Amino acid sequence: KQEVTQIPAALSVPEGENLVLNCSFTDSAIYNLQWFRQDPGKGLTSLLLIQSSQREQTSGRLNASLDKSSGRSTLYIAASQPGDSATYLCAVPSGGYQKVTFGTGTKLQVIP
């Protein structure tokens, strides 16, 4: 059974800092890994998708890496802004298709 853990559970940083969010998963037989953002009371916004054959993906100030063998992914946010404040979720498909297991989430607060 796939289990996904995210560390830290909450993070508060001053504006402008670079930060790293961590995600670990127990079953390395994955097709891809997605990072999402969720604002309070809102839906999910897909940030990055890394295919299992890739090691990283970049979009603007975001960079996600994937190490399948160790069961880890990191989301790097450069020059954080108050608008980045949200909960960040890591999601991993498993079970031979795309039944997705979500991580516990990291709640980020960027202080102006």
Add this chain to the structure above:
Amino acid sequence: NAGVMQNPRHLVRRRGQEARLRCSPMKGHSHVYWYRQLPEEGLKFMVYLQKENIIDESGMPKERFSAEFPKEGPSILRIQQVVRGDSAAYFCASSPMMGEQFFGPGTRLTVL
């Protein structure tokens, strides 16, 4: 190409009533997934469907909950005889085969 659509966005029901949640996948997507997010908890997989078939319903409660994805029309998540513990945000996602999942805005169910 419109994104995944869910309606209603907010649904209020009294205990014992039925709740029907609808999800229209993105054009060209034949895979639909339903997830539930209980207050202050993470997203949990409920059911995975393809057209006219339930592929995996391992995350769905055995009683009162059912899902369908007919040949024509949206996918429906049906909750009979709702109880207060059913209050949650219900998210639908769709994907092409083995592709990235795209999430709808969710339906927030409140049971009075």
